[in-house]
Amino acid sequence: MPELPEVETVRRGLNKMIIGQKITAIDILYDKIIVGDVDTFKEQLIDATIAYVGRRAKYLLFNFDNGLTMISHLRMEGKYQVRSKISDFDKHVHIIFHLSNGEYLGYRDVRKFGRMQLVDTNDVTKVKSIALLGPEPLTPEFTYQSLLEGLKSTRKTVKATLLDQHVVSGLGNIYADEVLWLAKVHPEQPANELTTQQVKDLHNGINEDIKKAIDAGGTTIRSYVDATGHSGEFQFQLNVYGRQGKPCKRCETIIEKIKVAGRGTHFCPHCQVLQS
Ligand SMILES: [Zn+2]
Numbered sequence: 199m200p201e202l203p204e205v206e207t208v209r210r211g212l213n214k215m216i217i218g219q220k221i222t223a224i225d226i227l228y229d230k231i232i233v234g235d236v237d238t239f240k241e242q243l244i245d246a247t248i249a250y251v252g253r254r255a256k257y258l259l260f261n262f263d264n265g266l267t268m269i270s271h272l273r274m275e276g277k278y279q280v281r282s283k284i285s286d287f288d289k290h291v292h293i294i295f296h297l298s299n300g301e302y303l304g305y306r307d308v309r310k311f312g313r314m315q316l317v318d319t320n321d322v323t324k325v326k327s328i329a330l331l332g333p334e335p336l337t338p339e340f341t342y343q344s345l346l347e348g349l350k351s352t353r354k355t356v357k358a359t360l361l362d363q364h365v366v367s368g369l370g371n372i373y374a375d376e377v378l379w380l381a382k383v384h385p386e387q388p389a390n391e392l393t394t395q396q397v398k399d400l401h402n403g404i405n406e407d408i409k410k411a412i413d414a415g416g417t418t419i420r421s422y423v424d425a426t427g428h429s430g431e432f433q434f435q436l437n438v439y440g441r442q443g444k445p446c447k448r449c450e451t452i453i454e455k456i457k458v459a460g461r462g463t464h465f466c467p468h469c470q471v472l473q474s
Pocket residue numbers: 446447448449450451466467468469470
């Protein structure tokens with residue numbers, strides 16, 4: 199699943215390629231990707247010009263010059279491709295925006311879980327899925343204090359808390375494992391039991407890891423590619439995710455994989471001890 203750094207990479211790629219383009223037609227080959235009425239979606243976007251692609255956590259925000267914003271969530275495997283011919287798209291491309299420069303912006307999603315929703319730009323922050331999001335890493339709103347208060351407010355495991363997007367937004371399964379390893383916190387530790395030092399380490403770890411991953415263009419795990427079709431320039435180095443059975447990079451203890459919050463979870467049993 200693309201996480202914040204991957205979505206940010208896609209956003210940057212899109213801004214290089216499609217800003218200023220007018221939508222001249224839209225082919226919708228799979229209706230369920232569009233939230234709401236498909237004909238209205240088309241009518242409202244045809245002749246609109248793409249002003250800027252923004253982002254909130256893992257949501258892409260396509261801002262148009264007519265005061266509308268298309269909120270796009272890639273979910274498991276969604277991705278955007280820009281091509282010069284429609285025949286360059288394969289059967290997994292379900293939405294095709296025809297652009298005024300003669301190119302096509304395609305939305306490809308093998309599993310069809312992605313969603314697009316058109317709203318007034320002024321109402322983006324009121325859309326439920328976005329209104330519930332916690333502060334983002336690397337922003338002034340994401341402080342040690344906000345993280346501490348968020349963690350103190352729940353008895354769920356710290357891993358589940360990082361995944362649920364209310365305390366901090368943008369982390370998915372990969373980066374949740376990575377930041378817990380960095381902060382030496384066991385993924386099953388109840389969130390409200392972390393020590394002051396652990397919360398500080400977690401806060402720093404989240405910011406550092408997300409920054410490094412954005413700089414690297416995200417990970418290349420799964421079939422992720424950015425809008426240009428190229429994978430990240432150099433792969434972000436994962437410390438613990440996917441490394442079960444391999445030695446911990448800090449202490450050489452074998453990394454274990456367990457299930458936490460229903461998700462495969464990787465941790466070092468020596469560095470990340472469950473405290474009771
Ligand atoms: Zn270790």
